[in-house]
Amino acid sequence: xxxxxxxxxxxxxxESFHGSTAPGLLAGGFMVxxxxxxxxxxxxxxxxxxxxxxxxxxxxxxTPCTVGNSRLKIINLxxxxxxxxxxxxxxxxxVFFDSGRLESWPGIATWLFKLKPKAEQNxxxxxxxxxxxxxxxxxxxxxxxxxxxxxxxxKGRISSCIQCGEPYxxxxxxxCLACQGETPYVSIPGRQPGRxxxxxxxxxxxxxxxxxxxxxxxxMCGEPYxESDGPVCRACQGESVKVIRD
Amino acid sequence: xxxxxxxxxxxxxxESFHGSTAPGLLAGGFMVxxxxxxxxxxxxxxxxxxxxxxxxxxxxxxTPCTVGNSRLKIINLxxxxxxxxxxxxxxxxxVFFDSGRLESWPGIATWLFKLKPKAEQNxxxxxxxxxxxxxxxxxxxxxxxxxxxxxxxxKGRISSCIQCGEPYxxxxxxxCLACQGETPYVSIPGRQPGRxxxxxxxxxxxxxxxxxxxxxxxxMCGEPYxESDGPVCRACQGESVKVIRD
Numbered sequence: 001x002x003x004x005x006x007x008x009x010x011x012x013x014x015e016s017f018h019g020s021t022a023p024g025l026l027a028g029g030f031m032v033x034x035x036x037x038x039x040x041x042x043x044x045x046x047x048x049x050x051x052x053x054x055x056x057x058x059x060x061x062x063t064p065c066t067v068g069n070s071r072l073k074i075i076n077l078x079x080x081x082x083x084x085x086x087x088x089x090x091x092x093x094x095v096f097f098d099s100g101r102l103e104s105w106p107g108i109a110t111w112l113f114k115l116k117p118k119a120e121q122n123x124x125x126x127x128x129x130x131x132x133x134x135x136x137x138x139x140x141x142x143x144x145x146x147x148x149x150x151x152x153x154x155k156g157r158i159s160s161c162i163q164c165g166e167p168y169x170x171x172x173x174x175x176c177l178a179c180q181g182e183t184p185y186v187s188i189p190g191r192q193p194g195r196x197x198x199x200x201x202x203x204x205x206x207x208x209x210x211x212x213x214x215x216x217x218x219x220m221c222g223e224p225y226x227e228s229d230g231p232v233c234r235a236c237q238g239e240s241v242k243v244i245r246d
Numbered sequence: 247x248x249x250x251x252x253x254x255x256x257x258x259x260x261e262s263f264h265g266s267t268a269p270g271l272l273a274g275g276f277m278v279x280x281x282x283x284x285x286x287x288x289x290x291x292x293x294x295x296x297x298x299x300x301x302x303x304x305x306x307x308x309t310p311c312t313v314g315n316s317r318l319k320i321i322n323l324x325x326x327x328x329x330x331x332x333x334x335x336x337x338x339x340x341v342f343f344d345s346g347r348l349e350s351w352p353g354i355a356t357w358l359f360k361l362k363p364k365a366e367q368n369x370x371x372x373x374x375x376x377x378x379x380x381x382x383x384x385x386x387x388x389x390x391x392x393x394x395x396x397x398x399x400x401k402g403r404i405s406s407c408i409q410c411g412e413p414y415x416x417x418x419x420x421x422c423l424a425c426q427g428e429t430p431y432v433s434i435p436g437r438q439p440g441r442x443x444x445x446x447x448x449x450x451x452x453x454x455x456x457x458x459x460x461x462x463x464x465x466m467c468g469e470p471y472x473e474s475d476g477p478v479c480r481a482c483q484g485e486s487v488k489v490i491r492d
Contacts, residue, residue, distance in 0.1 A: 056312075167345050
């Protein structure tokens, strides 16, 4: 059993969610199961995952903790390890890959330490080894999570960004982080929406929405502004905003 | 329909995975579905989510992209928005909450802008409004993801950390990030493992494993070392390591 699943069921769930029966999800299944069994019944669990690779999905499939419900935190320390802990006091257990026990499992050692390129590794043998080794590969240690990681940060007040018009947490600044230049997109002004049997929902009456693109600092006033507005921002083009005070 | 699910099925899947039928998952379901329908059939999809709250779970449930398979990247810009794009060229669509359309949905506006404390909001009415509004609340824009976000970083060589003994990416430094002080745990030297019908797997023959705890810089040599070793590191206590060269 891995969590509530038989081995076969778990592999099916993994394939459906993760897209493949990755070795990290199988090893991760044993690890999460081991941590879960140590936690008190009925405890409100949170999780920390020390890697971004594979293991977060095993946690999301086998515990109530997901990225979207904020109960799984990924702190990328590069170690294939996870902790489950009680939300209120931070007490719980950390499960890690004990590399001192790898001697009997050469396939697992080759995979974990990347001793051969992936294509040269025998995937079937690797999965068989992980299944055979199961929880014997894992170390467990009691932990207490640093209180600074226990509490969810409050986003505070939400407002519409005066630049893009979208709701954002006011504590991020006078405009949202994307409009401050942290957007991961580059502008594609000429591109048309692709295939669709759906209504195109970019509203023509909201031209601001379609002008989103590269944001620069205006060379006159220094404020961030959408480049599509011209060589300087609209305010410096003469459209300055009147501030009305009571 | 939301993705491959009927409304009722989707809510069941959400409750099982996320733990509750949160409004963000329902709104997110409509948003993800809208983005999915715009992408070419058979395209290898990746996703960017601009918030950590709720929306990542809708993406993980309705697309092949998860945190653990590295196809979902969360770039927290504080906006309730997501993009799906083709892995190779970064082209795709961004779907966002169009706050200009909220006038007809006061419950949604109250929730989104946190105009009332959560306990005073009518959850049932909110879900009904989101269901009624559906994709009419969403804006869509074509995007191209900045090439710097398209490629997965290679972790490079993996080695055992000389301090904790666990495998870690060598590019993180001479010891792993946790041993460099980024661990989210505080030490609990006296605590015993909790309830268990399972074998306790902390190996006594690996004392290094159980001594993991606070790491400080040694006041004599300045190197990081586990505080449990004493007031100075073992090397400075006289146990210095002989380096043997060929």
